[in-house]
Amino acid sequence: MNTWTQTTALSIAALCLAAPTLADELTVYTALEEEEIAAYVEAAQAAMPDTEINVLRLSTGKLGARLLAEAENPQADVIWGWAVSAMMDPQILEMLEPYEAAGSDVLPEKFRSGDGKWFAPIGYMGAFCVNTARLEEKGLPMPSSWADLEDPAFKDEILMPDPNSSGTGYLHVNAVLQSMGEEAGWAQLAAVDPNMAQYTSSGSKPCKSARVGEYTVGISLAFTAMQSIEEGYPLAMVFPEGGVGYELEASGLMASSDNKEAAKAFLDWTMSDEVIGLYQTYKALITVPGVDASEAAEKAGLPAEISTILADVDFVKAAEDQMAVKDKWKEKFGR
Amino acid sequence: MSLAETSSRARMRPRFDADRLLTLACIGLPLLGLILFFAYPMVIVFLRSITVGDSYGLGNYTEVLGSSGFWRATRHSLAMGGATTVLSVLLGFIIAHGLYRCAFRGKWLIRSVIVLPLLAPSLVQALGLIFLLGRNGVISRMLGVEIEIYGFWGLLIANTLYALPQAVMIIGAALVLLDARTYEAAEVMGAPPWRQFRDLTLPAARFGILNAAFVCFTITITDFGNAAVIGGDYSVLATEIYSQVVGQRNFNMGAVVGIMLLLPTVISYSIERQAMKRQQAGQITGQEPYRPSFAPLRDISMAALSLLICAGILSVIGIVVYASFVTLWPYNMALSPKHYDITLAGGYSSLWMTIFISLAAASGGTVAVFLMGLGLRRLPKAVAQPIQILAAMPAAVPGMVLGLAYILTFNSTATPLYLLYGTAALIAIVNFYHYHTQGFLTVMTGFRQLPSALEEAAGSLGAGLGRTARDIVAPFIAPMLVSVFFFLFMRSMVTLSAVVFLTTPDLSVAAVTIMRLDDAGLTSQAAAFSTCVMGVVCLAVLSMKVTLALLRRRGANKGAT
Numbered sequence: 001m002n003t004w005t006q007t008t009a010l011s012i013a014a015l016c017l018a019a020p021t022l023a024d025e026l027t028v029y030t031a032l033e034e035e036e037i038a039a040y041v042e043a044a045q046a047a048m049p050d051t052e053i054n055v056l057r058l059s060t061g062k063l064g065a066r067l068l069a070e071a072e073n074p075q076a077d078v079i080w081g082w083a084v085s086a087m088m089d090p091q092i093l094e095m096l097e098p099y100e101a102a103g104s105d106v107l108p109e110k111f112r113s114g115d116g117k118w119f120a121p122i123g124y125m126g127a128f129c130v131n132t133a134r135l136e137e138k139g140l141p142m143p144s145s146w147a148d149l150e151d152p153a154f155k156d157e158i159l160m161p162d163p164n165s166s167g168t169g170y171l172h173v174n175a176v177l178q179s180m181g182e183e184a185g186w187a188q189l190a191a192v193d194p195n196m197a198q199y200t201s202s203g204s205k206p207c208k209s210a211r212v213g214e215y216t217v218g219i220s221l222a223f224t225a226m227q228s229i230e231e232g233y234p235l236a237m238v239f240p241e242g243g244v245g246y247e248l249e250a251s252g253l254m255a256s257s258d259n260k261e262a263a264k265a266f267l268d269w270t271m272s273d274e275v276i277g278l279y280q281t282y283k284a285l286i287t288v289p290g291v292d293a294s295e296a297a298e299k300a301g302l303p304a305e306i307s308t309i310l311a312d313v314d315f316v317k318a319a320e321d322q323m324a325v326k327d328k329w330k331e332k333f334g335r
Numbered sequence: 336m337s338l339a340e341t342s343s344r345a346r347m348r349p350r351f352d353a354d355r356l357l358t359l360a361c362i363g364l365p366l367l368g369l370i371l372f373f374a375y376p377m378v379i380v381f382l383r384s385i386t387v388g389d390s391y392g393l394g395n396y397t398e399v400l401g402s403s404g405f406w407r408a409t410r411h412s413l414a415m416g417g418a419t420t421v422l423s424v425l426l427g428f429i430i431a432h433g434l435y436r437c438a439f440r441g442k443w444l445i446r447s448v449i450v451l452p453l454l455a456p457s458l459v460q461a462l463g464l465i466f467l468l469g470r471n472g473v474i475s476r477m478l479g480v481e482i483e484i485y486g487f488w489g490l491l492i493a494n495t496l497y498a499l500p501q502a503v504m505i506i507g508a509a510l511v512l513l514d515a516r517t518y519e520a521a522e523v524m525g526a527p528p529w530r531q532f533r534d535l536t537l538p539a540a541r542f543g544i545l546n547a548a549f550v551c552f553t554i555t556i557t558d559f560g561n562a563a564v565i566g567g568d569y570s571v572l573a574t575e576i577y578s579q580v581v582g583q584r585n586f587n588m589g590a591v592v593g594i595m596l597l598l599p600t601v602i603s604y605s606i607e608r609q610a611m612k613r614q615q616a617g618q619i620t621g622q623e624p625y626r627p628s629f630a631p632l633r634d635i636s637m638a639a640l641s642l643l644i645c646a647g648i649l650s651v652i653g654i655v656v657y658a659s660f661v662t663l664w665p666y667n668m669a670l671s672p673k674h675y676d677i678t679l680a681g682g683y684s685s686l687w688m689t690i691f692i693s694l695a696a697a698s699g700g701t702v703a704v705f706l707m708g709l710g711l712r713r714l715p716k717a718v719a720q721p722i723q724i725l726a727a728m729p730a731a732v733p734g735m736v737l738g739l740a741y742i743l744t745f746n747s748t749a750t751p752l753y754l755l756y757g758t759a760a761l762i763a764i765v766n767f768y769h770y771h772t773q774g775f776l777t778v779m780t781g782f783r784q785l786p787s788a789l790e791e792a793a794g795s796l797g798a799g800l801g802r803t804a805r806d807i808v809a810p811f812i813a814p815m816l817v818s819v820f821f822f823l824f825m826r827s828m829v830t831l832s833a834v835v836f837l838t839t840p841d842l843s844v845a846a847v848t849i850m851r852l853d854d855a856g857l858t859s860q861a862a863a864f865s866t867c868v869m870g871v872v873c874l875a876v877l878s879m880k881v882t883l884a885l886l887r888r889r890g891a892n893k894g895a896t
């Protein structure tokens with residue numbers, strides 16, 4: 001038993017020594033997708049050979065929880081590509097320091113904050129994931145709008161993320177409310193509520209359930225839809241008429257960073273011509289004027305002029321209304 | 336005689352003092368760990384739960400208690416906890432009884448299958464149930480009817496799968512040590528088998544059954560993973576916490592629900608303690624391992640039931656392993672190894688680190704609960720009781736709450752504990768304390784069967800606590816220590832909920848890789864990676880078992896020569 005205790009103590013001591021706290025490293029927290037992170041970081045590392053770029057990838061919600069839990073002693077130098085509606089949480093804004101990344105001034109005002117705390121050259125969209133095999137089997141019509149989902153034939157065939165648990169859920173709810181107007185928007189949500197089989201806690205789950213044929217329609221993310229189609233699932237990606245919700249992926253500088261030079265250099269790099277070229281490969285939604293998302297969009301079968309399918313979203317209002325909308329939603333549709 | 340006794344006592348006084356010191360160390364070290372790595376972080380969570388703006392108050396509590404969603408989730412959680420407990424303890428008893436009290440072949444098979452849910456990443460169980468019983472699952476398609484698995488029943492099955500091996504482990508600890516002589520005596524006195532079962536087996540197993548029930552109830556009401564994937568709209572308290580903390584970045588409200596979850600646990604544990612008071616502890620001296628003889632009716636039905644349960648477990652996990660080799664489940668069933676070519680999310684690199692962390696958590700944890708159990712036997716009841724409650728509490732904390740509590744606690748430069756933040760050691764520690772309850776209660780159940788007369792005899796023969804522990808207690812408790820070790824090892828390999836908040840850019844574990852692959856939409860790759868993890872765990876457990884067997888044989892040979 002003694003040797004046991006000793007070896008345990010020794011191995012624990014060894015583990016402690018392996019603590020990863022070196023000086024010229026940059027810690028980046030992100031919610032971008034794995035595949036694109038790999039490509040971007042490779043390029044960034046080549047552009048900044050003297051800095052070791054360490055990336056922590058978590059989903060939007062978990063990243064928020066982590067940032068808030070670490071608030072007393074933040075570990076990240078940079079937040080990179082994180083949902084702007086989460087970024088606009090006052091608790092998060094408080095941790096950021098204004099920094100106008102070189103090149104971010106070309107972004108329309110809508111896509112960067114007035115006080116320079118965040119900027120968002122890229123974003124992602126919501127989408128309906130429709131399982132064509134199940135659609136056919138059930139003899140259902142292909143939906144093309146929110147109103148189409150009111151059809152009682154869709155009863156228990158639709159999944160949607162709960163806005164109280166998932167940013168994607170709020171993305172959709174907000175888009176419906178802002179594009180249709182408060183009253184009509186709530187009426188629309190109420191009209192589809194009886195057909196909803198579940199409100200899920202994850203934003204991508206509706207699409208993942210739909211693609212394996214558990215349900216017919218998953219109100220979810222365009223990224224997951226495209227990825228599933230590429231893998232070969234019998235899935236169609238549908239953008240509802242009247243505009244689909246979208247989200248900006250914002251970046252900002254942590255005020256607590258002890259390596260601000262490298263952090264700023266990295267933020268500058270996220271607006272560089274080099275990375276904008278990469279955005280065109282991976283992103284369907286690019287907010288940099290004059291840069292079209294032709295490559296990625298074409299691959300996914302999107303119209304060249306992407307703005308035609310987007311809802312007209314006011315992100316500042318979306319952030320302000322957030323609490324009230326979520327509460328009202330829970331009261332009306334909470335299960 | 337009495338003179339000799341007194342003089343021997345007098346001679347032994349100095350040793351008894353050394354013993355007291357050893358007792359203190361036995362109880363002190365694990366207790367210190369429990370306070371630093373469980374109680375202290377939970378105090379921080381409690382402080383967050385009463386933080387309103389910049390001051391303290393009960394505002395968060397009144398707000399939570401006033402919401403209808405909370406009460407609905409509470410009702411659901413209690414109903415689910417109760418149902419899972421009844422089902423798992425019943426099935427767990429059947430299996431443990433089959434394993435230790437019946438005679439049939441192939442027990443090794445049952446023993447190895449029953450632990451599979453412990454070493455399966457939560458994704459596997461969820462996917463397995465959906466692939467099997469989902470609306471487009473194998474069984475639905477075979478029957479041509481769509482089974483509606485999402486909701487109460489699906490969640491009940493998922494929770495029972497997860498709770499069952501833990502129930503078997505704890506109830507088994509109570510049954511494995513029953514003395515054969517009592518049964519022989521009953522036989523001689525002409526007691527029929529059902530009387531033996533009612534009057535001997537059941538009462539002896541009561542402590543184990545109550546402990547198992549406590550564990551099943553607690554882990555069910557704190558589980559988020561199953562509720563999120565298979566629970567459908569059946570909201571439970573753990574989903575409430577997730578929605579508050581992850582969905583709305585509302586930490587303090589999440590902390591309130593986290594603290595409330597402790598209540599039912601403390602209450603049920605106190606009830607259990609109360610119930611145990613009526614039972615006299617300890618057994619008669621002299622242990623003769625029970626060797627069941629073949630009783631056709633009992634044994635065949637027990638074996639059949641156990642095999643049926645095992646078949647269920649195997650099919651849930653097997654289907655995911657199979658699906659990981661399928662090109663595109665369920666649309667292109669051609670077999671292909673392509674999902675094993677994993678390059679994203681760090682690839683296979685996290686696997687080795689995870690093994691290392693799990694071994695550390697398992698060995699450190701096993702020693703800690705053993706020392707604590709040993710020390711508790713020698714403490715007065717009034718002192719032992721509160722320590723026991725504290726030691727049984729960690730299961731009542733959802734993994735997510737524990738993980739976030741660790742950030743709040745160890746990412747603060749206020750204490751030297753900050754040095755642990757971002758290290759593999761802290762991940763090993765959180766894994767152990769996350770599963771402290773199960774390890775502790777298994778060892779305590781084992782200790783309960785240890786005749787105190789045996790220790791007393793050793794003591795009066797002049798053996799100090801150290802020798803008694805090594806030569807009498809450890810060999811006696813060894814089967815439980817082994818199962819606790821493997822339990823901690825297997826859970827540490829795959830648990831996600833607490834660990835996900837403690838990984839860093841250059842320190843990741845297998846469960847996080849699985850989550851990242853699934854997040855990236857690569858569910859089949861996540862299943863493939865899970866299959867690799869399960870394979871590695873099986874290999875590791877197997878090689879450790881072989882080593883143990885070899886050691887035992889060598890020990891036996893040495894004893895013989």
